Amino acid sequence: MTFNPTANGSSSLVSPDISAMPPQSGAPLKLGVMASGSGSNFEAIAQAIADRTLNAQINVLLYNNPGAKAAARADRWGIPAVLLNHREFASREALDEAIVETLQQHEVEWVIMAGWMRIVTPVLINAFPRRMLNIHPSLLPSFKGNRAVEQALTAGVKITGCTVHLVVPEVDSGGIIMQAAVPVLPDDTLETLHDRIHIQEHRIFPQAIAVAASQGSD
Secondary structure, eight states: OEEEEOTTSOEEEEESOGGGOOOOOSSOEEEEEEESSOOHHHHHHHHHHHTTSSOEEEEEEEESSTTOTHHHHHHHHTOOEEEOOGGGSSSHHHHHHHHHHHHHHTTOSEEEESSOOSOOOHHHHTTSTTOEEEEESSOTTSSOSSOHHHHHHHHTOSEEEEEEEEOOSSTTOSOEEEEEEEEOOTTOOHHHHHHHHHHHHHHHHHHHHHHHHHHHTO
16 A cells, blocks of 8 residues: 555555556557546546556547537547437446447447446446446445445545446445545535545546456456
8 A cells, every 4th residue: 555645735545556556568458438427537547548557548438428528538539439328228228238339349348437427237247247447436335326425524434535346236346446545624525525536536547447457367
């Protein structure tokens, strides 16, 4: 573990130690990223690839809201973006069938849920067994599901954070790949705590992808 002060005076505890990650080798991982909103984690991953701290390529971005800012971010990076509006599908399974088909068309190996605000089904999970990752704004197994940051504030905890984990049918219950702890400050609001958690999400998500891929190849 490492104790890392951040620029705004808060601090984080990251496990496993991202400063000790070995160099990545071999063919780049072929990623498909799924996002519903601003796409800040998508961009953090794209930037890590550009900086050569993640040996990967993003083959496609999938988004489900027509107004999602993630699509504009993908355009700036020259990455194909495909809209699959969940409102146009009769069921979650039908949406996931379309997602699987699109990911396979783009030769995706790893599926990265970076702010995908829809519950996925075994239709998608089984198509990419142990090759789907999600990021959640809490230290799982605490505060699963929606409003995780609000749950932490309501509970009065002194430390929360974020978790990258494997995706399984039970929500926010897959194997933990990486976590970063974030202290809850006395004057924190929902917005300020969200913002500091996002900083840590952007730090650990690219490295967690590399860790998960290395574990999957063992």
